[in-house]
Amino acid sequence: MRNPFETEERKAFRETVRRFVETEITPYADDWDEAGEVPWELHAKLGALGAFGFGVDEKYGGLGFDDCFMRAAFSEEFYKCGATGIPAATGGRSISIGPIEKFAPDEIKDRVLEDIVTGRKGSSLGITEPGGGSDVANMKTVARKDGDDWVINGSKTFITGGMKSEYFVVGARTGGEGLTGISLFFVEADMPGFSRTLIDRKMGWWASDTATLYFDDVRVPARNMLGQENFGFIAIMNNFNYERLGMVAGSVGMMKACLEDSIAWAQERHTFGKPLIKHQVIRHKIADMSAKIDATEAYLNQICWLANEGEMPVAEVSKAKFFATKALEFCASEAMQILGGAGYLRGNRVERIYREVKVMAIGGGSEEIMRDLAVRQMGL
Amino acid sequence: MKVMVPVKRVVDYNVKVRVKSDNTGVELANVKMSMNPFDEIAVEEAIRLKEAGKVEEIVVVSIGPKAATETIRTGLAMGADRGILVEHDDEIHPLAVAKILKGIVGEENPDIVLLGKQAIDDDCNQTGQMLAQLLGWAQGTFASKVEAEDGSLNVTREVDGGLETVKLNLPAIVTTDLRLNEPRYASLPNIMKAKRKPIDEKTAADYGVDATPRLKTLKVEEPAAREAGIKVESVDELVGKLKEKGLI
Numbered sequence: 001m002r003n004p005f006e007t008e009e010r011k012a013f014r015e016t017v018r019r020f021v022e023t024e025i026t027p028y029a030d031d032w033d034e035a036g037e038v039p040w041e042l043h044a045k046l047g048a049l050g051a052f053g054f055g056v057d058e059k060y061g062g063l064g065f066d067d068c069f070m071r072a073a074f075s076e077e078f079y080k081c082g083a084t085g086i087p088a089a090t091g092g093r094s095i096s097i098g099p100i101e102k103f104a105p106d107e108i109k110d111r112v113l114e115d116i117v118t119g120r121k122g123s124s125l126g127i128t129e130p131g132g133g134s135d136v137a138n139m140k141t142v143a144r145k146d147g148d149d150w151v152i153n154g155s156k157t158f159i160t161g162g163m164k165s166e167y168f169v170v171g172a173r174t175g176g177e178g179l180t181g182i183s184l185f186f187v188e189a190d191m192p193g194f195s196r197t198l199i200d201r202k203m204g205w206w207a208s209d210t211a212t213l214y215f216d217d218v219r220v221p222a223r224n225m226l227g228q229e230n231f232g233f234i235a236i237m238n239n240f241n242y243e244r245l246g247m248v249a250g251s252v253g254m255m256k257a258c259l260e261d262s263i264a265w266a267q268e269r270h271t272f273g274k275p276l277i278k279h280q281v282i283r284h285k286i287a288d289m290s291a292k293i294d295a296t297e298a299y300l301n302q303i304c305w306l307a308n309e310g311e312m313p314v315a316e317v318s319k320a321k322f323f324a325t326k327a328l329e330f331c332a333s334e335a336m337q338i339l340g341g342a343g344y345l346r347g348n349r350v351e352r353i354y355r356e357v358k359v360m361a362i363g364g365g366s367e368e369i370m371r372d373l374a375v376r377q378m379g380l
Numbered sequence: 381m382k383v384m385v386p387v388k389r390v391v392d393y394n395v396k397v398r399v400k401s402d403n404t405g406v407e408l409a410n411v412k413m414s415m416n417p418f419d420e421i422a423v424e425e426a427i428r429l430k431e432a433g434k435v436e437e438i439v440v441v442s443i444g445p446k447a448a449t450e451t452i453r454t455g456l457a458m459g460a461d462r463g464i465l466v467e468h469d470d471e472i473h474p475l476a477v478a479k480i481l482k483g484i485v486g487e488e489n490p491d492i493v494l495l496g497k498q499a500i501d502d503d504c505n506q507t508g509q510m511l512a513q514l515l516g517w518a519q520g521t522f523a524s525k526v527e528a529e530d531g532s533l534n535v536t537r538e539v540d541g542g543l544e545t546v547k548l549n550l551p552a553i554v555t556t557d558l559r560l561n562e563p564r565y566a567s568l569p570n571i572m573k574a575k576r577k578p579i580d581e582k583t584a585a586d587y588g589v590d591a592t593p594r595l596k597t598l599k600v601e602e603p604a605a606r607e608a609g610i611k612v613e614s615v616d617e618l619v620g621k622l623k624e625k626g627l628i
Contacts, residue, residue, distance in 0.1 A: 008450065012457060012571045015414075020565050050568030063569055070568065 001294050003301050014073040021081050029083035030347050033207045038089050046090055047119025056101050060113035068304035072249035079253030082349030084356050085207030092161035095243045096125040096169040099184055103226035112167055122165035126156035126213055134369045137179035143172040152218040162211025163198050175230040182232040186224040193218040204356035241312050243364045244321045248300050251324035251360055254353045255293045258335035261350050265339050285334045292327040315377030322370040325361040332357050382437045383426040384490035387419040389444045389451040390501040403599050415451045418496025421556040424563040426494050427459040434528040437461050443477055445469050456574035457566035463579035476591040478510035483587025497522050497555040508555035518548040522557040
């Protein structure tokens with residue numbers, strides 16, 4: 001469907017990403033996913049495209065501008081590779097770049113931001129804890145003031161990119177209970193007291209290293225606090241918007257991959273004396289999938305336009321996220337039905353996407369939390 | 381030095397082309413178009429010469445419909461400096477293209493014209509050679525390696541049975557082969573910068589060229605479908621079949 005907000009530059013960027021993914025990623029996607037990691041050069045190649053530089057000043061290797069449509073195009077095209085652990089492993093840094101760019105003092109930004117944005121080094125966001133994920137306001141990790149330093153104790157889990165990242169943005173309790181007592185800290189992997197373990201045997205996202213992080217008296221200087229003391233919750237919530245938008249766009253890419261592979265298979269496979277595509281039951285599945293993709297894409301475009309206008313529509317982002325992952329669940333399931341036994345074999349996009357629906361439906365704000373947030377935004 | 385890179389807008393190499401139902405040509409409606417891959421290699425080579433400090437300016441030229449501006453922008457986003465679009469909506473053949481390019485060379489005075497050895501749509505493989513003849517310049521075709529020296533170029537060519545290296549005195553024409561380089565991806569910052577780079581708009585008439593085709597396409601047809609083969613059980617059977625057909 002034509003995007004009414006399309007420009008020559010957005011189109012050119014999407015084309016570049018599409019070609020990059022088709023040439024540099026898709027042919028290796030199976031191998032990397034089975035191997036459980038991506039080569040580090042891929043981070044730098046993506047960095048060179050400009051993929052991690054949205055909203056970051058040029059002096060830190062960023063683009064010097066932001067554009068929600070281009071962010072979305074990047075995610076959509078990248079997720080089409082069909083092994084979405086690869087965008088997770090490399091693009092996972094994006095959700096930590098925002099807080100560093102916005103809140104870190106120049107001394108930290110000068111030292112680390114360019115390395116992160118250009119893909120030389122990894123960074124991750126640490127919010128979720130072993131004791132609770134969605135309930136951000138009740139996090140248990142604490143930071144206590146000791147002289148000019150803060151001393152952090154606690155743990156974080158399901159941290160994307162967590163095994164390889166050198167830098168972390170971590171939420172910790174600095175004040176009383178609830179959402180008004182949380183602050184964000186910049187933590188480095190070589191700080192004494194920091195350790196991590198790999199979370200292995202995931203349902204999907206095999207190419208992505210997921211970690212549990214432990215903080216045992218990790219001492220950070222006061223300047224490592226990102227933003228105002230006890231105002232971390234708002235920063236975390238704001239930061240979620242672009243992550244969720246990226247996941248909506250990623251879902252669109254995954255759905256398009258499902259549709260594309262379904263059509264190709266249905267044209268090739270013959271049953272009852274004719275190609276699958278000539279059977280009404282299959283044609284209806286194709287129609288339903290295509291309609292859901294169009295609807296999600298149109299919703300996403302509208303939200304991108306609003307975000308570019310400076311009015312991040314929080315309620316719509318929340319609704320779009322669960323709408324997109326529900327649509328994705330439908331498309332992945334129908335694509336599996338169309339591919340039949342062939343879809344059940346490892347080494348094809350549809351099989352993997354079917355397994356990776358759930359990480360999209362849970363990560364970055366579960367469908368249940370998204371619905372709750374949307375209704376709260378309606379003042380109810 | 382200054383390099384001029386002519387680029388052609390063609391059906392994207394990933395597209396499975398289909399013949400029009402009236403057999404007058406191939407279907408172009410709603411078909412993805414992009415820069416001819418050999419020309420992309422030419423743009424990349426020009427940029428590498430510039431990065432090596434041998435070249436100061438790269439001008440990308442395209443002859444085609446208004447939409448060819450997009451193709452020029454691709455070259456600018458890769459790293460070329462400015463563009464020239466010679467707007468021409470109808471079919472155009474290599475000789476007319478070479479004549480227009482000669483006209484542009486007269487205005488721009490490049491030291492090198494670097495272009496693809498052929499376009500993947502008509503596979504003519506003529507424009508570079510015709511341009512060399514019209515200008516009376518040296519030519520190094522099917523280049524797999526280009527080295528710039530003072531006043532000359534060493535061009536390694538892929539020929540039957542091996543590699544041949546020729547030394548060309550400048551100004552010269554170089555046409556690119558597949559193995560010359562791997563073109564880069566345009567980065568987003570460069571895509572944004574390309575927007576501000578100038579593109580001049582011209583027509584064939586500006587260069588006094590009559591671009592009316594001298595060839596007429598009579599009919600375009602799909603290649604004949606391949607017939608199914610047969611499976612043989614053993615080497616002996618294979619040899620027997622080949623003998624039967626008089627092939628050995």
